[in-house]
Amino acid sequence: MTDALLEVEDLKVEFTTEDGLVTAVNGVGFSVRPGETLAIVGESGSGKSVSALSVMGLIDKPGRIAGGEITFEGRSLRSLSEREYRSLRGGDLAMIFQDPLSSLNPAVRVGDQIAEALLTHTYESKKAARRQAAVLLELVGIPHAGDRARDYPHQFSGGMRQRAMIAMAIANQPKLLIADEPTTALDVTIQAQVLEVLRKAQRETDAAMLLITHDLGVVAGVADRVAVMYAGRIVEEGTLDELFYSPRHPYTIGLLNSLPRLDSDRSVPLRTIPGTPPSVLNLPPGCALAPRCLYMQDHCLEATPELTAVGPETHRSACFRAAELPDLVGAVTDASS
Ligand SMILES: Nc1ncnc2c1ncn2[C@@H]1O[C@H](COP(=O)(O)OP(=O)(O)O)[C@@H](O)[C@H]1O
Ligand SMILES: [Mg+2]
The missing domain is CATH 3.40.50.300 (P-loop containing nucleotide triphosphate hydrolases)
Structure with a gap:
């Protein structure tokens, strides 16, 4: 730019x-x-x-x-x-x-x-x-x-x-x-x-x-725009609306879920992100969130996902499963309600 x-x-x-x-x-x-x-x-x-x-x-x-x-x-x-x-x-x-x-x-x-x-x-x-x-x-x-x-x-x-x-x-x-x-x-x-x-x-x-x-x-x-950081990297970036209404990274979703909401639907439990952030001392390979991630797959422990566009050019996520994430989140929410 x-x-x-x-x-x-x-x-x-x-x-x-x-x-x-x-x-x-x-x-x-x-x-x-x-x-x-x-x-x-x-x-x-x-x-x-x-x-x-x-x-x-x-x-x-x-x-x-x-x-x-x-x-x-x-x-x-x-x-x-x-x-x-x-x-x-x-x-x-x-x-x-x-x-x-x-x-x-x-x-x-x-x-x-x-x-x-x-x-x-x-x-x-x-x-x-x-x-x-x-x-x-x-x-x-x-x-x-x-x-x-x-x-x-x-x-x-x-x-x-x-x-x-x-x-x-x-x-x-x-x-x-x-x-x-x-x-x-x-x-x-x-x-x-x-x-x-x-x-x-x-x-x-x-x-x-x-x-x-x-x-x-x-x-x-x-x-106007938000960049979400985790363990020294930006894991998701987008406009305020993109981040709040269609988050495409499990970490952002975790942050959103841990926000207290006055209008929250009580049947959906308040979920925080389990675990603690990794030490950035000699970080292992793979996605830094993997050990804490609900949607982790073996692949996530081996390679580090790059920040790539999801839908609009303004919206980028560093998650291998960004595209299927909305469906995955729906499935987890259904199962826990
Ligand atoms: N002066 C320093 N010496 C050693 N490590 C540092 C120093 N400053 C920051 N760090 C390390 O860099 C990482 C990021 O720190 P920082 O940018 O302050 O985090 P935050 O997101 O809370 O602002 C932390 O793991 C911290 O331990
Ligand atoms: Mg600080």
Whole structure:
């Protein structure tokens, strides 16, 4: 796709550990077009953060990008110098982390941190930057933003800190906003509010977004497209509707089944995915889901299925049985009801 803002191809990221080589990301590819929201969903340890950090140029030892291409606005990011990367980060490319305390400086007033980000990239006057910082804090719903700008991070609640992080991330009108589990550390009641603020911030700036979450429930109504990750690979990718209404990978089906549903038919039992994700340390051959998969066949233990189109071009699955899956799922559901 040439109209992509961000294009990641065949990305491979490895960590050297005492126990051996960990392949955290193993041939991942995705693209984000201007203004669109791509969600990356998967269990903890599936390689979501490592993928995001690779795009941000933040993979450090003992990790390394062992292969693949990352292209942003037609420019290859893997060949950027640290200095070039620094001018991109916080400018056209911004990231929001799960834990705002780790990215806010505890010793600097919240408003000053945002002003600093503005001065680094777009503003020249300190006074104007301070004023804009308060405007941004107001945009993300901080009450009495002008006064609160003079507070230190510890004087903010968790939800308010995450709002401040969003304000900082959009300060320089990024073209791409990467949000890595932006609401996971928050109370459930605050999560929805912060997600709404994130969407508003995205709309105001026309930014594209890469939304990373372990919670498939979060992406409904937010994402245009979804990529599902498992053990360092993308196992299914499609539009929001394709993923939710015609999933073609057993792992996605498992995730959907484990979502609590208010309108659920009580005669169908709530099913979670049995077992635990594999260690990505010295992964065995075959499909990584096979040991946990209800539809596994001998073949699945020997060869690794490639991500291939199922029906529409936008919809791809890495399952040998993707085509027959709707029938198989029907049979299992009938048998258990
Ligand atoms: N600094 C590191 N050293 C060793 N292994 C790491 C490091 N960072 C991540 N990993 C491994 O990479 C895998 C993917 O991690 P991550 O991308 O953080 O998962 P998640 O999907 O939860 O964001 C995990 O198995 C993790 O153990
Ligand atoms: Mg993570």
